Amino acid sequence: MSLDGRFQLGRAKTGGRRAGMPNNATRDVREFARGLVGDTSYQRSLLRRLRSGSLPGTVESLLWHYAFGKPKETLGLQPPNSTQTADPDLSRLSNEELAALEEILGKLAPDPSSQGSS
Secondary structure: OOOOOOOOOOOOOOOOOOOOOOOHHHHHHHHHHHHHHHOHHHHHHHHHHHHHOOOOHHHHHHHHHHHHOOOOOOOOOOOOOOOOOOOOOHHHOOHHHHHHHHHHHHHHOOOHHHOOOO
């Protein structure tokens, strides 16, 4: 900061935690959750509650996420008919549908031959 209290451009960052370092609360909660999940009496209690159906699923899921991290979620787009190939059959589309598809594809991937002629 300057003497008048305004931020100065180009000033180096000072203080704070290093990039990639979890804050203390996150670290402490993770250590607690791992200790709890690894405890044999907890595991016996967990098994008992799971078998009786009295365990709230969201609590258990959250505890495991804190202990070991949330699994990676992936989203895959698949055609409604699993026998469909990667090359869709465009012969079934009307002229209007083909024109709309061409317009959408043109916005996503402009024609490379038209880029150099501006």
